[in-house]
Amino acid sequence: MDVRQWIVRFSELVTADASRLTRLDSDIGDGDHGTNLDRGLRAAVAALDSDLPPGKVLMTAGRTLVSKTGGASGPLYGTALRRAGKAFGDATEVDAAGLGAALRAALEGIKELGKAEEGDKTMVDALTPAVAAYEGAAGEGLAAATRAALDGAEKGAEATVALQARKGRASYLGPRSVGHLDPGAASTVLLFRALADVAGRS
Amino acid sequence: MDVRQWIVRFSELVTADASRLTRLDSDIGDGDHGTNLDRGLRAAVAALDSDLPPGKVLMTAGRTLVSKTGGASGPLYGTALRRAGKAFGDATEVDAAGLGAALRAALEGIKELGKAEEGDKTMVDALTPAVAAYEGAAGEGLAAATRAALDGAEKGAEATVALQARKGRASYLGPRSVGHLDPGAASTVLLFRALADVAGRS
Amino acid sequence: MKKLIDAVDDVVLDALRGMAAAHPSLRVDLDQRIIVRADAPRTGKVGLISGGGSGHEPLHGGFVGYGMLDAACPGEVFTSPVPDQILAATTAVSGGAGVVHIVKNYTGDVLNFQMAAELADDEDIEVIPVVIDDDVAVQDSTFTAGRRGTGATVFVEKIAGALAEADGAVADVAAVATEVNERSRSFGVALTACTVPAAGRPTFELGEDEIELGIGIHGEPGRERTKLRTATEIVDFSLSAINDDMPLSGSDVLVMVNGMGGTPLMELYGAYAAADKWLTGHGATVSRRLVGNYVTSLDMAGCMISVCRLTPRLAELWDAPVETPGLRWGR
Amino acid sequence: MKKLIDAVDDVVLDALRGMAAAHPSLRVDLDQRIIVRADAPRTGKVGLISGGGSGHEPLHGGFVGYGMLDAACPGEVFTSPVPDQILAATTAVSGGAGVVHIVKNYTGDVLNFQMAAELADDEDIEVIPVVIDDDVAVQDSTFTAGRRGTGATVFVEKIAGALAEADGAVADVAAVATEVNERSRSFGVALTACTVPAAGRPTFELGEDEIELGIGIHGEPGRERTKLRTATEIVDFSLSAINDDMPLSGSDVLVMVNGMGGTPLMELYGAYAAADKWLTGHGATVSRRLVGNYVTSLDMAGCMISVCRLTPRLAELWDAPVETPGLRWGR
Ligand SMILES: Nc1ncnc2c1ncn2[C@@H]1O[C@H](COP(=O)(O)OP(=O)(O)O)[C@@H](O)[C@H]1O
Numbered sequence A, B: 001m002d003v004r005q006w007i008v009r010f011s012e013l014v015t016a017d018a019s020r021l022t023r024l025d026s027d028i029g030d031g032d033h034g035t036n037l038d039r040g041l042r043a044a045v046a047a048l049d050s051d052l053p054p055g056k057v058l059m060t061a062g063r064t065l066v067s068k069t070g071g072a073s074g075p076l077y078g079t080a081l082r083r084a085g086k087a088f089g090d091a092t093e094v095d096a097a098g099l100g101a102a103l104r105a106a107l108e109g110i111k112e113l114g115k116a117e118e119g120d121k122t123m124v125d126a127l128t129p130a131v132a133a134y135e136g137a138a139g140e141g142l143a144a145a146t147r148a149a150l151d152g153a154e155k156g157a158e159a160t161v162a163l164q165a166r167k168g169r170a171s172y173l174g175p176r177s178v179g180h181l182d183p184g185a186a187s188t189v190l191l192f193r194a195l196a197d198v199a200g201r202s
Numbered sequence C, D: 001m002k003k004l005i006d007a008v009d010d011v012v013l014d015a016l017r018g019m020a021a022a023h024p025s026l027r028v029d030l031d032q033r034i035i036v037r038a039d040a041p042r043t044g045k046v047g048l049i050s051g052g053g054s055g056h057e058p059l060h061g062g063f064v065g066y067g068m069l070d071a072a073c074p075g076e077v078f079t080s081p082v083p084d085q086i087l088a089a090t091t092a093v094s095g096g097a098g099v100v101h102i103v104k105n106y107t108g109d110v111l112n113f114q115m116a117a118e119l120a121d122d123e124d125i126e127v128i129p130v131v132i133d134d135d136v137a138v139q140d141s142t143f144t145a146g147r148r149g150t151g152a153t154v155f156v157e158k159i160a161g162a163l164a165e166a167d168g169a170v171a172d173v174a175a176v177a178t179e180v181n182e183r184s185r186s187f188g189v190a191l192t193a194c195t196v197p198a199a200g201r202p203t204f205e206l207g208e209d210e211i212e213l214g215i216g217i218h219g220e221p222g223r224e225r226t227k228l229r230t231a232t233e234i235v236d237f238s239l240s241a242i243n244d245d246m247p248l249s250g251s252d253v254l255v256m257v258n259g260m261g262g263t264p265l266m267e268l269y270g271a272y273a274a275a276d277k278w279l280t281g282h283g284a285t286v287s288r289r290l291v292g293n294y295v296t297s298l299d300m301a302g303c304m305i306s307v308c309r310l311t312p313r314l315a316e317l318w319d320a321p322v323e324t325p326g327l328r329w330g331r
């Protein structure tokens, strides 16, 4: 699997869905999540060098996300990708176990930086079940594991609708945040859709 | 005829029609003609003393309009009433000839102050035919003459629709002022309706 | 209509109450409805007053203070003040050296100030009126009420105020006010109409992709309705209209990119960037500028550009210290 | 959506171009997207910087200058700046005496400033962050991201700026910033939503007779939607919320009646009248105030009230000369 294609595909999906993400963020945030992520990912894609090993690709993408995105999602997704990159170390190939470790590192990075727990109505709520599902299916190979992860992300994101936010801007709304899909959880679904798409190809 | 009743009736009619006058003024002016005149006339009515001779009543009403109305219409209507009052001099009764002279003086006062001619799309366009019609019917007595004057004012006002404004705020619109009734001409119709109402009663 | 007000009939009075409470350097007379410098009258100083309808804040009340106006008389929203009020302001600032009335050219303003000047004359106060008519969107011909007074009023009040503060004679203060007016031009564009509280609905209807070119400051529609244009196109159109009327090439100019009340400062700075580029590209030197809401039209979105061709003396008077709620520097 | 812009993607850059052209006393770096005092860095002076999403003008760029900020780093509209940008500002103002970061409490701002501080540390620049969280509309609990930073940011930037200008040490500048934040509270109300250029539609829908209580400055809805109220009711509600959290009786206060961008100054003065009355009636002494648009939310209509309980020292620092595009007195 080519992790560069993962980032490219994530960027494509975010571009296609930017206005939906922004709309979700208008409902319970400040209406910029789609724009932010689209800007950051385009920059990340432009910064990618095709000849780098997977770890370096993800670290570069992460650094660029941090530099270009802004908002909460920039440092969070950026840190996630950098941590994932670090987890790959100098590996030249992406196998199911390596990717699993990288995803776990990404989740931990986000939790460490943002201090959000599951149930706080953030991207963590999509990421956590996605990583768990991946790990559960890792034995079945990359394609199956990433499909399971996508499934987990979707379910996790959907479950944020019923939650009251306790982190990020949506928390300011108190009980009024209930009934809305968290925009960051929605974009995390796209991250895993991109992963499943690319892993499915190879 | 009691000129105090004329002012009271004018005030009532303007109150009832204030939002229409303001709307007309929104179309080609600044949207305050009804509010202005309503404010000024309420003050004028409050300032009237019932035991004064007609000349004094009109002069007081005129002075109050000048003090309380603001805008273009305040000084113009105020001056008109003051001039009409002056024309009555010390007369204690209002007869057809006396009223005719007063109306003529009012018209001249407005033209002198505002420098508008007939056809400039102002209150002058309603006032001029009204006064002329009054003078033509003065021989038939107060009731008939004031009815003729109202008729003249209405026709004159209606004719402003087709005109391009050359005085007042509507002139700023150039050709775009065509197709709208002049708000000041519309309020002049109310002045003459009030007059006909009151003269018809006695 | 949603407004941050108590009652439509009280908006002007409530704003005056706020001015009174917020600015100890001003004396606000709620009965007379005038805003006066607390230290007025100063014997021997020419009094400078202005006034007009409310809804243009900070104009005029926000420009009362050291180095600018001595008093302002705010009328009802978009309605000229009444003669008694103007007379009260005139009397309050008269220090025996005469009073200059800065009057924006609208029939109502001109008539009411004229009547006030006659009343002041009865009290032996010398009044010189200066009529501001800077708006190039209106043809100055015998077929109109003449050009409107708009943005340049700020330039006139600041510069004439500086000369009055420096003990200029009444004729000189009036002359410099006239000079600034003659050397200034404005052009305004609306993206939305405004809503007069008492009327309760927008003064005109504009489509989602339409703008009005050549608007005044009273919510009246402009000369022409057109499709939405970019900020740069709007600025270029406005400056071209000004330049056609008063060539700017070779001049040292003071320029104001003025918000009409509802346009964010961020956008006004974008417009200023375009204005600076246009002016520089057309041979003018921009040495002084204002960017912000100075002569507004309630909550209207849009902007007005005003340009004054400076002389060294006008530039010096512009730079002189001023201390008012709306304009302050040098002290 | 109608805005006075060229292209939605360029609004921030175009505004920076305008700032650069309009204010020779500022150095605007369009690549780094930072606004810096032309005379920075001054050796031995503590650098004071702030930043955040754009759309709140004049905050923060309009508060760069003598006696206030040394630099500002504006992000995209309502989006925190990025670490590189904050680092560039930090480096540009570092005079060897340390740099204080004024950070409004939003996850994005906090994270990006934190990353920038780590980068600055690599370059041996001492950075002390001060997080502003004055908004009483938000519960400060472990179940939220904490209170938002809103209007009090102006108080902090002015007062900390005065101390930095007077060569206060970095720990003292940070301490006074913290003190001002702790002594300040804000509450905001929206009459309309605002429209983010890139989104092209209002951030929320509000009926003709509805308002939002407890809004932030990013176009997000508030704590509660309610029926339209009078200005006095809105002001009283806001001040009660502040007073419940930080009792004001017996205090000498600085108060700001801040417009959100789309509310006319005339209305803000009316609201100020109500605020002054409420505060005086509840035992506070209002000795200093700001009325106008200082911390805006694009074209949102509404207002935010901020109150700071002054001490003699804070009052003195507030009164010290300041010369920025958005706040100026004493020079
Ligand atoms: N502390 C946090 N931990 C994890 N995720 C968070 C946290 N705060 C916010 N987020 C995520 O970030 C998303 C918002 O991102 P974005 O709109 O780009 O940034 P901002 O809130 O600064 O405008 C939220 O929907 C949420 O999923």
Ligand SMILES: Nc1ncnc2c1ncn2[C@@H]1O[C@H](COP(=O)(O)OP(=O)(O)O)[C@@H](O)[C@H]1O
Pocket: B025, B029, B030, B032, B033, B034, B036, B037, B070, B071, B072, B073, B074, B076, B110, B113, B114, B115, B116, B121, B122, B123, B124, B167, B168, B169, B182, B183, B184, B185, C078, C079, C080, C106, C107, C108, C109
């Ligand atoms: N120079 C003038 N002579 C006569 N009537 C005029 C003149 N200028 C304006 N008017 C009248 O005044 C009316 C507007 O009055 P009003 O709206 O109260 O004042 P303003 O124009 O100051 O807002 C116009 O419709 C017109 O009939």
Ligand SMILES: [Mg+2]
Pocket: A025, A029, A030, A031, A032, A033, A071
């Ligand atoms: Mg957001």
Ligand SMILES: [Mg+2]
Pocket: B025, B029, B030, B031, B032, B033, B071
């Ligand atoms: Mg009118």
Ligand SMILES: [Mg+2]
Pocket: B030, B032, B071, B072, C053, C078, C079, C080, C108
């Ligand atoms: Mg008017």
Ligand SMILES: [Mg+2]
Pocket: A030, A032, A071, A072, D053, D078, D079, D080, D108
């Ligand atoms: Mg944001």
